[in-house]
Amino acid sequence: MIHIITGSTLGGAEYVGDHLNDLLEEQDQAITLHNQPEYASIPQQDTWLIVTSTHGAGEFPDNIKPFIADLTEQAPQLDKVRFAVIAIGDSSYDTFCAAGQAAHELLTNLGAQAISDCFTIDVLETPVPEDAAEEWFNNHSEQF
Numbered sequence: 263m264i265h266i267i268t269g270s271t272l273g274g275a276e277y278v279g280d281h282l283n284d285l286l287e288e289q290d291q292a293i294t295l296h297n298q299p300e301y302a303s304i305p306q307q308d309t310w311l312i313v314t315s316t317h318g319a320g321e322f323p324d325n326i327k328p329f330i331a332d333l334t335e336q337a338p339q340l341d342k343v344r345f346a347v348i349a350i351g352d353s354s355y356d357t358f359c360a361a362g363q364a365a366h367e368l369l370t371n372l373g374a375q376a377i378s379d380c381f382t383i384d385v386l387e388t389p390v391p392e393d394a395a396e397e398w399f400n401n402h403s404e405q406f
């Protein structure tokens with residue numbers, strides 16, 4: 263089972279999550295898409311694919327903030343979780359992709375196993391983030 267967990271304010275990261283969902287479905291994978299991720303509803307096992315943009319001064323989008331806050335407070339052992347983070351941001355900000363980087367670090371610290379480095383997508387250089395995400399996916403599809 264793959265849990266796609268999105269953090270999005272304007273919809274961009276959510277579109278990328280939808281696209282990855284389609285690509286994984288073509289591989290006949292079982293997927294659950296969490297656009298309003300809830301700590302209690304996401305099993306602490308299987309594969310988590312987090313797709314999040316960054317807002318504010320390097321902050322998480324509002325929809326994913328409670329999930330990240332719960333993970334931080336509860337600090338569960340995530341040694342049964344494999345994960346990857348796709349971080350979407352704009353390199354004109356000092357805090358480029360800070361939320362995605364923070365998610366990657368948090369899961370690593372909780373013992374989850376990264377299947378890739380945090381993959382950053384710069385919307386200044388990549389007008390269609392789905393294209394960069396698909397290229398990343400094609401290079402990592404065997405990990406899923």
Ligand SMILES: Cc1cc2nc3c(=O)[nH]c(=O)nc-3n(C[C@H](O)[C@H](O)[C@H](O)COP(=O)(O)O)c2cc1C
Nearest residue numbers: 270271272273274275315316318320351352358359
């Ligand atoms: C108010 C605002 C603040 C932002 N702050 C950051 C930031 O700190 N770091 C970053 O990398 N991108 C930042 N961005 C860029 C967004 O992450 C980028 O536009 C992204 O594509 C938005 O994705 P979303 O549609 O999923 O919300 C900011 C954008 C806005 C509108």
